Amino acid sequence: GAVVSQHPSWVICKSGTSVKIECRSLDFQATTMFWYRQFPKQSLMLMATSNEGSKATYEQGVEKDKFLINHASLTLSTLTVTSAHPEDSSFYICSARAGGYEQYFGPGTRLTVT
Amino acid sequence: GQQLNQSPQSMFIQEGEDVSMNCTSSSIFNTWLWYKQDPGEGPVLLIALYKAGELTSNGRLTAQFGITRKDSFLNISASIPSDVGIYFCAGQETSGSRLTFGEGTQLTVNP
Numbered sequence: 001g002a003v004v005s006q007h008p009s010w011v012i013c014k015s016g017t018s019v020k021i022e023c024r025s026l027d028f029q030a031t032t033m034f035w036y037r038q039f040p041k042q043s044l045m046l047m048a049t050s051n052e053g054s055k056a057t058y059e060q061g062v063e064k065d066k067f068l069i070n071h072a073s074l075t076l077s078t079l080t081v082t083s084a085h086p087e088d089s090s091f092y093i094c095s096a097r098a099g100g101y102e103q104y105f106g107p108g109t110r111l112t113v114t
Numbered sequence: 115g116q117q118l119n120q121s122p123q124s125m126f127i128q129e130g131e132d133v134s135m136n137c138t139s140s141s142i143f144n145t146w147l148w149y150k151q152d153p154g155e156g157p158v159l160l161i162a163l164y165k166a167g168e169l170t171s172n173g174r175l176t177a178q179f180g181i182t183r184k185d186s187f188l189n190i191s192a193s194i195p196s197d198v199g200i201y202f203c204a205g206q207e208t209s210g211s212r213l214t215f216g217e218g219t220q221l222t223v224n225p
Contacts, residue, residue, distance in 0.1 A: 043217050091154075093156045093157075103147075105158070106156050
């Protein structure tokens with residue numbers, strides 16, 4: 001149980017284009033989903049917290065107009081990187097929480113912006 | 115904000131050896147979690163700790179929630195090659211709140 005999937009697992013896009021990443025909880029309903037970014041050899045940095053049906057809460061320094069988050073259902077959240085630039089290249093990981101303490105992580109999405 | 119100091123940053127050990135890593139915080143957490151991350155994958159939950167002083171095992175892994183609520187350690191006994199990866203501690207202030215991650219411990223096990 002508690003499986004979280006992400007799609008795509010990797011994506012290459014050109015600078016200036018937008019990319020959408022999906023995060024799904026496969027066998028449970030996620031009241032809250034989290035989006036993290038991880039640069040090589042670094043820890044996970046929380047970008048935003050999203051609750052189903054409401055606006056996401058962004059961490060300080062994360063541009064909400066650049067990283068659009070939608071949590072339209074209890075099993076799906078999407079992160080759209082708008083007008084991507086090479087510095088946005090990173091490993092993006094989502095996690096989902098059903099209601100308890102534990103967060104279950106997706107396998108991550110490797111974004112490369114050329 | 116919250117800060118977690120995780121040590122050591124990296125460890126190189128021989129197969130069969132025991133491993134210990136720990137995290138300390140500048141303030142109190144009510145939940146401590148330990149994750150393992152393999153290259154190109156998301157973190158996988160290993161052990162969750164909910165009470166100060168709690169000692170929990172999961173196979174060859176043992177973790178403890180410090181009495182002061184400001185620290186936790188993870189031990190791995192009789193290491194094997196598949197233990198290789200990055201281990202992260204994470205603290206949570208209250209139920210449902212954000213996780214604060216340590217910097218990670220890169221473990222290498224030589225056969």
